[in-house]
Amino acid sequence: MLRIALLLLVTVFATGGALAADAxxxxxxxxxxxxxxxxxxxxxxxxxxxxxxxxxxxxxxxxxxxxxxxxxxxxxxxxxxxxxxxxxxxxxxxxxxxxxxxxxxxxxEYFALMITHPTSGINTLADLKGKTFAFGDKGSTSGYLIPTHQFLKMGISDPEKFFSKVLYTKHQAIETQVTRGELDAGADYDRNRNAMIEQGLIKAADSKIIWTSAPLxxxxxxxxxxxxxxxxxxxxxxxxxxxxxxxxxxxxxxxxxxxxxxxxxxxxxxxxxxxxxxxxxxxxxxx
Missing domain, CATH: 3.40.190.10 (Periplasmic binding protein-like II)
Incomplete structure (x- = not known):
């Protein structure tokens, strides 16, 4: 099974397909x-x-x-x-x-974040009540699990009822929509936010961090x-x-x-x- 592959084969595929022998x-x-x-x-x-x-x-x-x-x-x-x-x-x-x-x-290690727009009037997690909020997909650590755990520790067992509207989307979309003022707040992580700022996709001045997790x-x-x-x-x-x-x-x-x-x-x-x-x-x- 451990044969040497002199010819390097790297095939990119989206939904499966035939695999090379021993790949x-x-x-x-x-x-x-x-x-x-x-x-x-x-x-x-x-x-x-x-x-x-x-x-x-x-x-x-x-x-x-x-x-x-x-x-x-x-x-x-x-x-x-x-x-x-x-x-x-x-x-x-x-x-x-x-x-x-x-x-x-x-x-x-890295950190989960919750962000909002600087003009939203939101300064703490308690201020999020009745606001629109975006999580990452349900397999995301910083976008879903850790924020959900934090809300639970605050006594919020059902975020769907705590917020006026909840979305589940990509981290990049969360940052973009919050900085545009299309969402009141959302969950992200420091590596993504920093990378998007560095790449010029968002401006640091257009969002603020209202919560940071323990190291993950x-x-x-x-x-x-x-x-x-x-x-x-x-x-x-x-x-x-x-x-x-x-x-x-x-x-x-x-x-x-x-x-x-x-x-x-x-x-x-x-x-x-x-x-x-x-x-x-x-x-x-x-x-």
């Missing part, structure tokens, strides 16, 4: 504004892993965190770069395991339960990922701006996310 299927979430850009962004990483693992790596962009978790759980992908909550869902559903965590500016573990590289049985391959994958930081010095296109590599990790790093899932009832204990 490893790499699933990534929609980190970029659109699928085309996302594919282009993560294709170099797929090619790099193909070289390091000696097997074709097929890249697959999945447009929701919840969908990516299901994809890993049902065997459509072997390896996934996914948000923390998506990983916990996949682990709970199928025993998928985290083997590494991505680094952002050298750090393995960055996105996980998780492998399916079946792949986890191949200990030698998992070890090679972890080694390849740990070498990305050094590789970026000569091949900066391997990861998007500010991402500086990977660090070896495991399921324990994501225990706080699991605790939030259990507390909100969004995750049921495994039997």
């Amino acid at each position: 490893i299927r790499l699933g990534v979430g929609l980190f970029q504004p659109d699928k085309e850009k996302n594919d282009a962004t993560y294709r170099p990483l797929a090619e790099y892993l193909s070289k390091k693992l000696g097997k074709p790596v097929e890249l697959r962009t999945v447009d929701s965190w919840e969908g990516l978790a299901k994809s890993l759980a049902n065997g459509e992908t072997d390896i996934a770069l996914m948000g923390p909550w998506g990983y916990v869902l996949a682990n709970n559903q199928s025993g998928a395991q985290a083997v590494a965590t991505i680094l952002y500016d050298g750090k393995p 573990p960055n996105d996980a590289v998780a492998v399916s339960a079946d792949m986890m049985k191949d200990k030698a391959m998992v070890a090679r994958l972890q080694q390849a990922l740990e070498q990305v930081g050094a590789e970026l010095k000569t091949n900066p296109s391997l990861l998007p701006a500010h991402y500086t590599g990977f660090v070896k990790s495991d399921d324990k790093l994501y225990s706080s996310i699991r605790d939030a899932g259990l507390a909100t009832g969004k995750l049921q204990p495994r039997k």
Whole structure:
């Protein structure tokens, strides 16, 4: 099974299809504004892993965190770069395991945010009552799980009744609509907000942060339960990922701006996310 692939094959596909023999299927979430850009962004990483693992790596962009978790759980992908909550869902559903965590500016953590427009008159979370609010999709850590957990701790068990209107959409759309004044407030995360400001997609002056979470573990590289049985391959994958930081010095296109590599990790790093899932009832204990 560990034949050397002299010809690197990286095929991007949206909804499945025939796989190359012995190919490893790499699933990534929609980190970029659109699928085309996302594919282009993560294709170099797929090619790099193909070289390091000696097997074709097929890249697959999945447009929701919840969908990516299901994809890993049902065997459509072997390896996934996914948000923390998506990983916990996949682990709970199928025993998928985290083997590494991505680094952002050298750090393995980030923060969930809640934002509003500076002229909204909203200064605290209590001020959100009766306002319009946008969550990310229900597989998002910072866009859904952590804000939902925060509201629960405030005694708000049903946000649908607390707000006048609730939307579930993409992080980029949340930032755009809040800065335009089309939404009163929404949930996001610091990496996305900072990137959109840096890219000129939004202006920092057009939004303000009214809440910041405790540190959260960055996105996980998780492998399916079946792949986890191949200990030698998992070890090679972890080694390849740990070498990305050094590789970026000569091949900066391997990861998007500010991402500086990977660090070896495991399921324990994501225990706080699991605790939030259990507390909100969004995750049921495994039997």
